[in-house]
Amino acid sequence: MKAAWFESFGPAQDVIVVGEQPQPTPEAGQVLVKLHTSGINPSDVKKRAGAFPNLLDDGLVIQNSDGAGVITAVGEGVSDSRIGERVWVYQAQYGRRLGTTAEYVAVDSERAPLLPDAASFAEGACLGIPVMTAHRCVFADGDVAGTTILVTGGAGRVGHYAIQWASQAGAKVIATASTEADADACRSAGADAVVNHRDDDWSAQVLAANDGQPVDRVIDVEFGANLEAVLDMIRIGGTIATYSSTVVPQPQLPFLRMMFMDLTLRMVIVYAMPEDAKQHAIRDIHAALEAGTLQHRVAHELPLAETARANELIEQGGFRGCVVINTA
Numbered sequence: 001m002k003a004a005w006f007e008s009f010g011p012a013q014d015v016i017v018v019g020e021q022p023q024p025t026p027e028a029g030q031v032l033v034k035l036h037t038s039g040i041n042p043s044d045v046k047k048r049a050g051a052f053p054n055l056l057d058d059g060l061v062i063q064n065s066d067g068a069g070v071i072t073a074v075g076e077g078v079s080d081s082r083i084g085e086r087v088w089v090y091q092a093q094y095g096r097r098l099g100t101t102a103e104y105v106a107v108d109s110e111r112a113p114l115l116p117d118a119a120s121f122a123e124g125a126c127l128g129i130p131v132m133t134a135h136r137c138v139f140a141d142g143d144v145a146g147t148t149i150l151v152t153g154g155a156g157r158v159g160h161y162a163i164q165w166a167s168q169a170g171a172k173v174i175a176t177a178s179t180e181a182d183a184d185a186c187r188s189a190g191a192d193a194v195v196n197h198r199d200d201d202w203s204a205q206v207l208a209a210n211d212g213q214p215v216d217r218v219i220d221v222e223f224g225a226n227l228e229a230v231l232d233m234i235r236i237g238g239t240i241a242t243y244s245s246t247v248v249p250q251p252q253l254p255f256l257r258m259m260f261m262d263l264t265l266r267m268v269i270v271y272a273m274p275e276d277a278k279q280h281a282i283r284d285i286h287a288a289l290e291a292g293t294l295q296h297r298v299a300h301e302l303p304l305a306e307t308a309r310a311n312e313l314i315e316q317g318g319f320r321g322c323v324v325i326n327t328a
């Protein structure tokens with residue numbers, strides 16, 4: 001089968017190889033998916049750049065965890081009735097080497113949920129990391145109906161879906177964005193108010209957008225950089241759910257201040273979500289896709305031969321939405 005892989009760490013154009021690899025055979029409990037799309041995310045490019053030094057110890061890595069396609073074969077213990085199902089794939093390259101930049105992937109059957117006809121294969125490639133991360137950030141700490149939630153970076157791949165989950169679940173959502181176009185995207189996703197996180201007084205703007213009251217929860221894309229500001233705008237007993245801290249990778253916590261605010265700090269990593277949280281997300285994603293209530297943004301679609309370019313797009317940023325590699 002055609003595939004894109006790396007067997008050393010480094011810049012994408014230097015280490016991504018596109019060529020032929022053996023087609024996998026589904027093992028017991030697995031399905032074989034003929035992929036149409038592969039979704040690439042920041043963690044995929046960080047792995048290629050060497051963020052996990054032992055990643056290549058057992059051999060080459062076919063990139064990317066997310067994708068979508070059609071089941072063409074099943075392993076022992078999986079019903080033949082799954083053959084022909086349109087599915088989306090998640091965590092294909094988590095704890096294993098062979099991901100979705102390939103014509104085929106063999107994954108555990110539960111890692112290939114049904115993709116409703118209403119959703120395209122490109123949209124299916126956005127679900128595993130962006131949509132599931134957003135779902136976890138919104139729902140990990142209980143019902144959000146009636147709460148006020150701040151979503152920082154609301155126009156980002158994860159943030160855009162976090163706004164949608166939170167607002168559709170009945171929360172008042174204040175989002176942050178740094179351009180008018182991004183602010184429009186946040187409002188269109190369901191944000192009730194948008195402030196600019198590049199303004200020095202953005203925490204005061206959040207309070208003003210909430211009638212002077214602190215928010216109940218914060219879903220944060222830049223934990224270390226934003227912490228001081230967040231502490232100025234979150235209520236005592238509030239929850240910060242954060243999924244990234246790239247600008248300040250080792251933040252210092254003002255422990256006493258946070259303790260006296262009785263805050264909950266929720267670290268989210270989509271790969272290690274508890275299994276019941278994954279199943280919760282999959283049920284909600286299925287219902288939302290069937291109902292057509294999730295907005296998706298596919299910013300770039302590239303052929304498999306341009307997998308290195310897809311890596312560079314994610315690294316360079318400067319656009320809004322998912323990057324999808326067409327594998328078929």
Ligand SMILES: NC(=O)c1ccc[n+]([C@@H]2O[C@H](COP(=O)([O-])OP(=O)(O)OC[C@H]3O[C@@H](n4cnc5c(N)ncnc54)[C@H](OP(=O)(O)O)[C@@H]3O)[C@@H](O)[C@H]2O)c1
Nearest residue numbers: 042133152153155156157158178197222243244268269270
């Ligand atoms: N933990 C997990 O499970 C998980 C899952 C998915 C992604 N991630 C990580 O989350 C990060 C974002 O991923 P993504 O795919 O959503 O990226 P993305 O699409 O590039 O979005 C990032 C967003 O953050 C905004 N932003 C940057 N600095 C900010 C700040 N100080 N305050 C508020 N917003 C800020 C950006 O807006 P401006 O450019 O306009 O400032 C942009 O809208 C990456 O580091 C990724 O590795 C983690």
